[in-house]
Amino acid sequence: MQIKFLTLFSGSSGNCALLATEGAKLLIDAGKPGTAILQQLDKLKFDTSSLNGILVTHEHTDHAKGVGVLSRKYDIPVYATAATFAAMEKTIGPLATKNQMVICAGSEFCVGNICVQPLSIPHDAADPVGFMLRCAGRMVAQLTDLGYMPKNILEVASEADLVVLESNHDIEMLKNGPYPAMLKKRVLGRRGHLSNDTAADSAITLACRGVNTIVLGHLSAQNNTETVAYKTVANALSREGLCLGEDIQLEVAPREGPRVAFDLSV
Ligand SMILES: [Zn+2]
Numbered sequence: 001m002q003i004k005f006l007t008l009f010s011g012s013s014g015n016c017a018l019l020a021t022e023g024a025k026l027l028i029d030a031g032k033p034g035t036a037i038l039q040q041l042d043k044l045k046f047d048t049s050s051l052n053g054i055l056v057t058h059e060h061t062d063h064a065k066g067v068g069v070l071s072r073k074y075d076i077p078v079y080a081t082a083a084t085f086a087a088m089e090k091t092i093g094p095l096a097t098k099n100q101m102v103i104c105a106g107s108e109f110c111v112g113n114i115c116v117q118p119l120s121i122p123h124d125a126a127d128p129v130g131f132m133l134r135c136a137g138r139m140v141a142q143l144t145d146l147g148y149m150p151k152n153i154l155e156v157a158s159e160a161d162l163v164v165l166e167s168n169h170d171i172e173m174l175k176n177g178p179y180p181a182m183l184k185k186r187v188l189g190r191r192g193h194l195s196n197d198t199a200a201d202s203a204i205t206l207a208c209r210g211v212n213t214i215v216l217g218h219l220s221a222q223n224n225t226e227t228v229a230y231k232t233v234a235n236a237l238s239r240e241g242l243c244l245g246e247d248i249q250l251e252v253a254p255r256e257g258p259r260v261a262f263d264l265s266v
């Protein structure tokens with residue numbers, strides 16, 4: 001069974017990932033204009049009309065911007081919680097009723113051979129979720145946009161082969177950076193975003209429990225760099241005696257385009 005995962009966009013300016021198996025193809029978020037996402041898919045020679053669904057974590061534009069355009073153009077079902085649908089209605093425009101697949105946090109559903117477990121995450125959106133995606137014994141966990149890492153989420157994500165883990169900001173860069181005080185408070189809050197340090201703590205737990213690959217994602221353009229995020233997490237893993245490249249693969253999802261196509265085939 002061929003299973004591939006790639007991030008097409010990652011960061012505060014837009015998020016979109018693709019999980020493609022022989023039995024189903026899903027986008028996770030579509031937070032860029034439809035045209036930009038289509039361009040990326042074209043570059044990969046991916047047939048967009050073969051998509052079986054778009055999973056939406058929450059309504060913020062960096063996750064939902066292209067959802068409506070893609071769904072309408074290619075007749076793709078959209079999977080989101082009822083509150084997320086209501087909150088993104090104005091941004092994404094009308095969707096065909098048959099393409100509005102209402103999901104509930106905690107209730108698993110399947111699209112083709114991919115089983116999806118949406119789990120509530122702490123973030124300042126209507127009803128945000130992270131996704132645990134399982135296929136043929138493999139598992140990918142998509143965990144971005146969290147103010148902190150809840151224990152139950154870490155527990156479930158520990159079963160994954162690959163975890164996309166938010167590493168949004170360097171706390172000092174954020175504190176000393178250009179954001180207005182209110183926004184700094186929001187990002188640092190319990191319903192904001194995970195810092196590099198918090199990502200490092202979670203990465204240690206995930207790696208110790210056998211997760212194979214961690215992809216740091218949703219980096220802030222203002223308050224982080226790929227190098228700072230990578231070093232913070234890599235150093236923390238090394239301090240715990242974990243060997244990078246052996247015990248754990250660590251990658252950073254680029255802002256645009258996939259750097260690596262992760263092969264999870266079995
Ligand atoms: Zn968000």
Ligand SMILES: [Zn+2]
Pocket residue numbers: 011012015060062063145218
């Ligand atoms: Zn976001």
